[in-house]
Amino acid sequence: MPTPATDDVLLLHLNEAIATIRDKEELFQIIARKLRLIFPFDMMGVSIFDEQLLNKRLFFKNYTTINPPEPTPANISVFTPIAGSPVELLLENPRIQHIELREYVRQYADFEPFQRMMRLGLRYMTMVPMRLNGYLTGYLILATIRPPAYSAADEQLLEKITSLVAVAVRNSLDFEEVAMREQQRTLQLNITNALLSIKQREPLFRAIADELGRVVPFDYFGIRVQRAGQREAFEGFAEFTRPDDEPESKLVALDPNRHQGQHQEDVDAMYRQVGGLLQGPGLYAGDDFRQLAVRYPAMRYAYDEHHVRAMLIVPIWQRADSAAVLLLASPKPNGFTPDSLTTVQALVPQVALALENLFAFEQIEKLKAQVEQERTYLIDEINTDRPAADGLIGVSPALQQVRQRIAQVAGTDATVLITGETGTGKEVVARALHQASPRAGRALVKINCAALPAQLIESELFGHEKGAFTGAVERRIGKFELADGGTIFLDEVGELPLDLQAKLLRVLQEKEFERLGGNRVLHTDARVLAATNRVLEDEVRAGRFRADLYYRLNVFPIHLLPLRERPQDIAPLVQHYLGSLSKRFARPARPIRPADMAALLAYPWPGNIRELEHVLEQAIIVSQGAWLEFGGFAAAGRLLTLPPSQAGPEAPAPPAPAEAASDAPIKTLREQERDHILAALRRTDGRVSGQQGAAVLLDINPKTLEARMKKLGIRRTVVAG
DSSP states (O other), X not given: OOOHHHHHHHHHHHHHHHHXXXXXXXXXXXXXXXXXXXXXXXXXXXXXXXXXXXEEEEEEEEESSOSSOOOOXXXXXXXXXXXXXXXXXXXXXXXXXXXXXXXXXXXXXXXXXXXXXXXXXXXXXXEEXXXXXXXXXXXXXXXXXXXXXXXXXXXXXXXXXXXXHHHHHHHHHHHHHHHHHHHHHHHHHHHHHHHHHOOSHHHHHHHHHHHHTTTSOOSEEEEEEEETTOSOEEEEEEEOOOOTTOOSOEEOOOSGGGSTTOOHHHXXXXXXXXXXXXXXXXXXXXXXXHHHHHHOHHHHHHHHHSOOOEEEEEEEEEOSSEEEEEEEEESSTTSOOHHHHHHHHHTHHHHHHHHHHHHHHHHHHHHHHHHHHHHHHHHHHHHSOOOSTTSOOOOOHHHHHHHHHHHHHTTSXXXXXXXXXXXXXXXXXXXXXXXXXXXXXXXXXXXXXTSSOHHHHHHHHHEEOTTSSTTOOSOEEOHHHHTTTSEEEEETGGGSOHHHHHHHHHHHHHSEEEOBTOOOEEEOOOEEEEEESSOHHHHHHTTSSOHHHHHHHTTEEEEEOXXXXXXXXXXXXXHHHHHHHHHHTTOOOOOOOHHHHHHHHHSXXXXXXXXXXXXXXXXXXXXXXXXXXOTTTXXXXXXXXXXXXXXXXXXXXXXXOOOOOTTOOOOOHHHHHHHHHHHHHHHTTTOOSSTTSHHHHHTSOHHHHHHHHHHHTOOHHHHHO
C-alpha cells in the first residue's frame, strides 16, 4: 500500500510532468505508468464532458495486461450524447464509484464500450470524477479483470491524482486548440498566397488540395461549382495518394461528371437528387456513407468506382445565382473525425476567396480577349459608311420587302439565312439585323467560311488550346466564344466541310462546343446569321450540305435580288458611293454625264453592288476633268473594255475611245452580259476559276459564272480558240 511519502513523490512527479510535457500521448503514458506503480489496473481511460454535461468523449485509453488490445475506436475524439448511456447514472451521484460491469450491461445492453470491455475480460471499473475549479469535467477510469481493493486512503489519493489529471487534460486541450489555430492560420496564409499567384483552375485546385492534405488526411479532393442559368458545372478532383515516384497530386475522375459515357443531363440529374445533401456540412462514414450510396447514384459511383467509404461535405457558399461545395473522401471508414470537419469549415473563407479570385481572373482574361478582338470589329463598323439607319441603300420594292423582313425578325433570336448572288449586300443585311436587335450593344462577329483552309476553320469558329496542333503556341478563343451575348455572321456558310457542319449543328441546337484540343464544354449565347450565294437545296440533294443543318439555318430566310432585277436602286447607290468614295480618296465630287448614268442603269451588273462600287472607285481615281470619267465602260451604252483594276497587273490599260453617238443601238441585257463574260474569258484565255481566272476579274463566284456561261451558251473551248 502507498505511504504518505510515496504519495507526495508521486504527486510531485505528476506535477513536474504536467508542467513540462506538452505532447498529449507522452504525458498520459507517463501518468499511466506512475499510477500503475501504486494501483493495479488492466486498462486506464480518461473520459471528458462538454460544459453543459450533455456529451462525452473518450480522451485517452491505455492497456497494460491485455495483449493484444482491441484497436482504439475511430470516434475517440467524437462527442456522443450522455443520455441513454451508463454515464447518466454517474452524473446523478458524481463521486468515486466501483462498478461491476455485469450489472450495467444488463441495464445498457446496447452500450458498445461495455460490450467491448466484457469481450476483453474486464469485469470491474473504478470511476473517479474529475473536477476543475469546482466544475465536473469528466471521469478517470481504472478497469480490472479481478475485483479491486481500495481503502479510504487509496480513494483520497485517487482523488488528488485525478485533480492533477484534470489539469493535464485542460492543458492538453488548450495546447491542441492553439496548435490547431496555428495550423489553420498557416493553411489560410498558404491558400491566400496561392490565390494571389495561381490563375488557372487545375493548378489552384491542386494547391488547395496540397495544403488541406497537410492537416486533414484524405485520398480524394473535390470542388463542385454550379451556376444558375448555366448548364456548365465544373469540378476539380484530385487523387491525393503520393507514391515515391510521383510526389504531386494527380487529377482523376472521382466525380461522374468526368466519367466517359456520362451525359451532362444525366450528371445534372444525379446532382439534383443529391442537392439537399450538399447544402449543409456533413461527415458520412462507414454505414452512414453506405446508406448514402444506396440512396444516391452520385455517391454510388464514388462507392463502387473509387471505393470511397467516408466523405466530408462542406458547402463553400449557397447563393441565389450559384452554389459551391468542397468534398473530401477516403476509402477508410474511419478516415475523418468531427475535428476534420471543423478544420475544413474554418478554411472555407479562404477557399471561397480563392474561387472568387479564380472566377475574376477568368472573367478578366475572357473580357480582355473579347475587348481586344471586338476592337477590330468596332473599327470596321466605324469605317463602314452607313448613310441610312440600316445601311441599306435603295428605293426598290424588293429592298423595301427586305427591310420589312428585317423588322419582323430583328427582335427575336431566330437564326436567319440570307441568300443571294455575290455582291448583293448580304453582309449589309446582317449588320442591319444586328443593329436592329437587342444585341446591338455587343459585337457583330463575322467570319467568311470560304476564305480559310478547311483545317483552320474549326479553330476560327471554336478556338483552340495551347498545343492543340503545330503552331498553337497559346490558347485562342474562337468566334463563337467571342460572339457570346452578341451576333455571329457566317458568310459563305455553304462552303463549310461536312465534318464541321455537324459541329455547327451542335452549336445551333445545344449552344455548346469545345475548343480544338480541349475537353471542357463551353457555352455560347450567340445569335447566328448565315449567308450563302449557293442554292442550298441543290447542295443538300447533291450530298454536299447536311439537310438537318440546312433546316436549322433556314428558320427565317431573307433573299436579296440581284441588282439587274432592281434597277431603281442603282441611282441611289451611285450617289451614295460617289459621296463616300470621293471623301475617302480626297477627290472632288464630279457629276456624271447623263449618257454614263444611262449606261450604268442599262448594264446587268453580274458582280452586283460590289462591282458597281469598284467601277465607281476606278472612275473617281482616274477622273481629271469636270465630269466623272468611266473609260470604255459607257461607250455606246455597253461595256467595251474592263476597268484596268479588273484586268490584272499584266494587262495594258486600254485606250479611251471617243464617246459614241447618242443614237447608237442599245444591246439587250442578255447580249451585254454575254459580251461582258466573253471579254473577261478572252483576257484569261478561257480560264474560269483560280487567281488568273475570269471569275476574279468579274468578282463573281466561279460556280455562278459557270452557271451563267451555260445559260448564255458560252463554251470555254470556243473562247480559247
